[in-house]
Amino acid sequence: MQAAAPSLGIDRIGVTTSEPFPELRERLEVHRERGYESGFEEPDLDKRTQPSLLFEEPRSIVAIAVAYPSKLKNPPVSKPGERRGILSRSAWGEDYHRVLDKRLKGLAAWLEERVPELRWLSMVDTGALSDRAVAERAGIGWSGKNCMIMNDEQGSWIYLGEMITNLPLPPDVPIADQCGDCTICIDACPTGALVGPGQLNAQKCISYLTQSKGLLDEETMVKIGNRLYGCDTCQIVCPVNRGIDHRHQAETLPDPEVAKPLLLPLLRMGNRAFKDTFGASSASWRGRKPIQRNALIGLGNFRDEASAGDVAQVLREDPRFELRATAAWALGRIRGEIAEAALTAAAESDADERVRAAAARALAALREPEAGRRGRAAGAREEDPSHRA
Structure with a gap:
């Protein structure tokens, strides 16, 4: 064999x-x-x-x-007005x-x-x-x-x-552990999900959280950065992985526009378009709602005021309370007149109490003095690592 x-x-x-x-x-x-x-x-x-x-x-x-x-070859660049998210490599x-x-x-x-x-x-x-x-x-x-x-x-x-x-095949010999005293992956885990060597608290793992469908707390959303599906941090930092990039399996080669997609179009994407774009990827198995929620999180972490109108439209019109509440959080970080007007309206009149509460919290964050915001948001946006591993 x-x-x-x-x-x-x-x-x-x-x-x-x-x-x-x-x-x-x-x-x-x-x-x-x-x-x-x-x-x-x-x-x-x-x-x-x-x-x-x-x-x-x-x-x-x-x-x-x-x-x-x-690695992505010639990855598309994320820039103001055209911010991008990232899928984990296993979904490329x-x-x-x-x-x-x-x-x-x-x-x-x-x-x-x-x-x-x-x-x-x-x-x-x-x-x-x-x-x-x-x-x-x-x-x-x-x-x-x-x-x-x-x-x-x-x-x-x-x-x-x-x-x-049912075949009596001769067994192979396991490979000895070669991690030694290295704890780089544990130290680098954004949420502390690696609670010890070989021990993972899946409930805290960003890979799991990006696949969940509900609301996420503010600290978690900050740590998600612009990840749309999965998390590769513990693999990216691993010394064993340094310089390894196998590209000989044709089915595994990524389309850069799918692996690192624009965030704003995701907000308006219907089920058919989502299936056409992501249906061949393992990232599609939970449907579009988690991906769209994570796109809002990414836009909030980028704090790109050019996206305020699109995010505000989600807050006003999306029928899913999870997306409206996440949009409120994102607008609190984006700031600006559009964000403040949308949050004020949602805090007063949204049909869902959870969205009203999220909008009220976001308004408070938006009106916080800039110096205080900088202190609270240190390390808020994870740098996209797709070209660095």
């Missing part, structure tokens, strides 16, 4: 046994007790750690990795679920030619098993302190998938 991997579009392949994952089970129990789960996971911890509950008489698990790019190209599914089906076909009695069950991300736990035990890479699987060749810029089989 190792020799065939490149012809199958697979960058790394490894095998582990189908035995349970008892250490993972212990970690997941603690994770749940502390309230660190995102809610997107398979809730049954037995299914997450016992392959035999998912597949009859499993003998081995094949893990695969497909590399994706870490074609939806990785589809990419990995094609690779796993190709691998299954290759195996069936040689072992007709093959039975198999593949998973990518949304399956019950932990992709990272399987990949670590199969020797794809070690588990970094940022909870990412990484190796010296691809770094952590890899999609993971696995296939449970």
Whole structure:
């Protein structure tokens, strides 16, 4: 299989046994007790750690990795009146679920030619098993302190998938941890979501928060910066990832206008246009509302007065209270006459109490002395890192 991997579009392949994952089970129990789960996971911890509950008489698990790019070539420039957001690198190209599914089906076909009695069950991300736990035990890479699987060749810029089989394949040897004493990723996490080496509080992780659908608190919105989907900070700062940018997988190559889109057009985008623009990306799975909310957050963090009219229109007309309340917050940071007039009207007459309250808070922030605002907003906007990794 190792020799065939490149012809199958697979960058790394490894095998582990189908035995349970008892250490993972212990970690997941603690994770749940502390309230660190995102809610997107398979809730049954037995299914997450016992392959035999998912597949009859499993003998081995094949893990695969497909590399994706870490840099945008000639990225479009964000400038006044034309501010841009950024998608995480894992969402730059074609939806990785589809990419990995094609690779796993190709691998299954290759195996069936040689072992007709093959039975198999593949998973990518949304399956019950932990992709990272399987990949670590199969020797794809070690588990970094940022909870990412990484190796010296691809770094952590890899999609993971696995296939449970009935074949008694020889297992590979796990790779020894090479993070050493380095804690750069933990120190750089914008929200402190990395609570310890290999320990993530998903409820605080910006990647999770950008995919949530509700209102976000003001501190979180400031830290989101101009991120529309996901967060790459803990990977960008990792020394192992320095200089790694694999671009040989065609489906993973980004369209710069999708990876780093203009924010203002997102505010007016309907469902059809959203699907046409982002439907091929994994960023589309939660629909347009989180992306549009995050676009408002980005405009607020840019404080670009040229966007005030468009943001004010969202506050006046959007039927979703979450977007109106977020628009109010953004206008409080953008300031200016347009922002103040829209906030005054919303604070007095919006149909939703939550929006009225958000508008009132934004008015207070808008009227705060400039010196006080500068002190409160230190480090407010995350620099877009898409060309720096």
